[in-house]
Amino acid sequence: MKRAMPLLPEMPRVLVLDAARPDAAGIAEAAQALRQGKLVAFPTETVYGLGARASDEGAIERVFRAKGRPAHHPLIAHVTGERDARALASSWPRAASLLAAAFWPGPVTVVVERAPGVPASLAGGGTSVAIRAPSHPVALALLAALGEPIAAPSANRYQSLSPTTAAHVVKQLGDAVDLVLDGGACEAGIESTVVDVRGPTPRVLRPGALGLAELRRVLPGIALEAPPESATPGAPRASPGMDARHYTPRAPLQVVESWDAACRTAQELASRRRGVGPVGVVVYGVTPTPMAGVVHRVLPDDPALYARRFYDTLHGLDDAGVAVIVVQRVPAGEGWWAVADRLRRASAPRAD
Ligand code: TXA
Numbered sequence: 001m002k003r004a005m006p007l008l009p010e011m012p013r014v015l016v017l018d019a020a021r022p023d024a025a026g027i028a029e030a031a032q033a034l035r036q037g038k039l040v041a042f043p044t045e046t047v048y049g050l051g052a053r054a055s056d057e058g059a060i061e062r063v064f065r066a067k068g069r070p071a072h073h074p075l076i077a078h079v080t081g082e083r084d085a086r087a088l089a090s091s092w093p094r095a096a097s098l099l100a101a102a103f104w105p106g107p108v109t110v111v112v113e114r115a116p117g118v119p120a121s122l123a124g125g126g127t128s129v130a131i132r133a134p135s136h137p138v139a140l141a142l143l144a145a146l147g148e149p150i151a152a153p154s155a156n157r158y159q160s161l162s163p164t165t166a167a168h169v170v171k172q173l174g175d176a177v178d179l180v181l182d183g184g185a186c187e188a189g190i191e192s193t194v195v196d197v198r199g200p201t202p203r204v205l206r207p208g209a210l211g212l213a214e215l216r217r218v219l220p221g222i223a224l225e226a227p228p229e230s231a232t233p234g235a236p237r238a239s240p241g242m243d244a245r246h247y248t249p250r251a252p253l254q255v256v257e258s259w260d261a262a263c264r265t266a267q268e269l270a271s272r273r274r275g276v277g278p279v280g281v282v283v284y285g286v287t288p289t290p291m292a293g294v295v296h297r298v299l300p301d302d303p304a305l306y307a308r309r310f311y312d313t314l315h316g317l318d319d320a321g322v323a324v325i326v327v328q329r330v331p332a333g334e335g336w337w338a339v340a341d342r343l344r345r346a347s348a349p350r351a352d
């Protein structure tokens with residue numbers, strides 16, 4: 001039988017919680033859902049995570065399916081603190097203790113050797129495991145109520161924009177997630193900094209919300225992963241799950257050198273693309289005068305404040321139906337490392 005009306009997209013259950021003091025009944029419902037093998041999206045201080053009980057291989061498999069993520073991309077195990085983290089590791093280097101003591105709960109993830117009991121699927125089949133203790137009260141309350149680690153990648157489709165609000169999660173994942181805990185907008189707005197502490201020299205695998213200057217205070221000799229364009233073509237990737245192309249909006253994104261060039265490029269594209277949809281432009285610091293066919297967004301010139309609004313701004317431009325997004329290049333300074341990394345990956349050419 002033909003349907004008269006198109007089906008509405010299926011919606012997950014969304015529970016709105018007080019971010020500072022989450023309602024115990026809501027947290028208990030979410031913990032119970034995780035125990036039953038369901039997927040629960042929850043806010044962290046960085047971005048929203050798509051949570052599954054870390055010891056439940058079936059639930060982990062559903063996380064990969066919901067995201068459309070290849071099985072060799074490892075997930076991060078979320079814990080309440082160092083004691084829980086040590087139980088997931090077969091060895092716990094001094095650098096891990098230093099980072100945990102200085103920054104947990106907070107936006108740094110350590111990569112250590114995986115303990116035998118940890119599902120290989122969580123680690124993308126590898127021998128290591130990535131672990132962090134998030135500081136968001138909703139995430140901590142959920143971990144405490146479950147009493148076990150939660151595996152959680154960012155709650156977005158593979159290679160797409162990360163979610164910093166519950167609405168972003170629902171938009172991308174629909175009912176592939178069973179329950180969404182809505183704790184408002186994420187404070188950092190960009191993912192955690194990932195540090196591999198297995199070797200003699202700790203190494204940053206992914207720049208993130210915790211800055212390099214802070215890391216150096218604790219680990220002065222810390223090394224940086226080479227950016228993707230300097231890697232030898234065809235060489236095996238040093239870090240699983242770090243694709244050259246990632247964090248992409250729906251609209252193609254291009255980065256241009258300066259504020260002036262960004263506005264000029266947007267205007268030129270708008271006049272060429274008349275009828276195709278507006279052109280989005282993202283600059284920082286100074287507000288441009290309105291341009292025909294161009295939707296502009298102005299972000300703060302402070303890197304932390306820029307990062308907080310970065311994904312949300314790109315989500316908003318996608319929602320406005322822009323055909324292309326032009327972004328002013330951010331400054332080269334270390335404070336901008338995480339945003340610069342995301343812009344480089346978001347503007348990388350499609351492999352297909
Ligand atoms: O802020 C965050 O880290 C967020 C929130 C939800 O905690 N999570 C997050 O997870 O960004 P995800 O899965 O989107 O990114 C995790 C990244 C992987 O892409 C990979 O680069 C790295 O962490 N990673 C995870 N496990 C690893 C491992 N065993 N070895 C090396 N890198 C790993």
Ligand code: MG
Pocket residue numbers: 153154162
């Ligand atoms: Mg992610």
